[in-house]
Amino acid sequence: MADVRIQGVTKSFGDTVATDDLDLTIKDGEFVVLLGPTGAGKTTTLRLIAGLERPDSGTIHIGGHDATTLSPAERDTAFVFQQYSLYPHLSVFDNLAFPLRSPARRFPEEAVRRRVEEVARMVRIDHKLDNRSTKLSGGEMQRVAIGRALVRKPAIYLMDEPLSSLDAKLRADLRLELKRIQSELGATMLYV
Template structure:
């Protein structure tokens, strides 16, 4: 177990049950001080339950949750050094911005002087770039501004840990991207631990230092965003994080070969580490290089384009490959010429580096 001096949050063999339902099962987790951690997974995987146990809204059935090295078991939410930003922000509509941010400070005992509350509210609003909005009513604020009010209210008490429960889910894509950058900048400036719950893979990969991928109440992989994407530990992680083509194959570790379901043989050192038998090859769409028939000499695969999704700087193609089914391929555009785009119905050749494919037992 890592020292409590370097961890803000620890889960020690934590299990949470609701009657006969086990929401979280025997989780061990250490979150370093000052980290930005994303709990990522599908609905019902246990990520929100973990967040609520950190915040004190739920208590573990078994095991211990520690913050700053101290056990939080039985400690109510209002006595923990954490604050939470909820998905719907939970702002008071009948208060102005200043009163919303000041609410938590006014609950502290012994009471703070009015001048101290005003000073700290002003600092918090400046921190989220809302310095001139103290007297605005909540209904007069945009979605992004309301999100920043919720952040200021959570930060004004100077928590050791800030919990974020899908706080960007209600924003449109452009505003969500802008707020992702703002949250990253704020976290770096403050140096406190952020724990984000999300089911959005792009959000988790772009914002966090550490990603914790969960499924069925367990941690499947805990690593940096790059490690999660480039080296998934199992087929669930490879399939859930980003887009992945799944190809049926058989492995022969004796000669380091993988034979795809269409009979195509690939050689890769990864095959030598696996047991002989059926396997699944996971291949990212961007790892496949697309060429036209005139360039297909020696191509590993050939197929027919069935659909194209134009993305501006790139295009996604669904390609029917005999013996393998439909493959998704992402191709970057070299310029604005129409010749960069392949039309549905065209026959294409495909190549990839077998070392970029991930191989898992079937």
């Protein structure tokens, strides 16, 4: 895991200023929550850290290295989006294994299996590994999406309202689960 430091970051979309001279430091192992109304720049901040957007000015450091101009693949971040974005034709196991099998990483298959099983237990979907993602409930699909980010062990986990499409009770339960997982891993997380 790593610390993240944003210094003087401004990002505009036409006449709309999404972030204005933003300074933010997230220490290694912290769980930081961004809260604010629609249009406050929360998602833009996550996208800037992930490299999906480039700042108009300012710098972004991840793990002590200037990541401002690095591509998303070079930043070592994992992004969990509001929508599940699972591969419907793949099993839960293969959805979780997908990041570990990418050409950029290519873990040995035995290491993939061990890591997927470990994360599946952590997010409590190990009994569903053979199921297709289309056969899961909303809460189970979100657990798979979160697990897919967790298998990689990136510098920082970026979570953009990952629980907002779930019912209130499940959302509350999964919030506690995320905090438990973050604490277990000692992970750096930025949560919107």
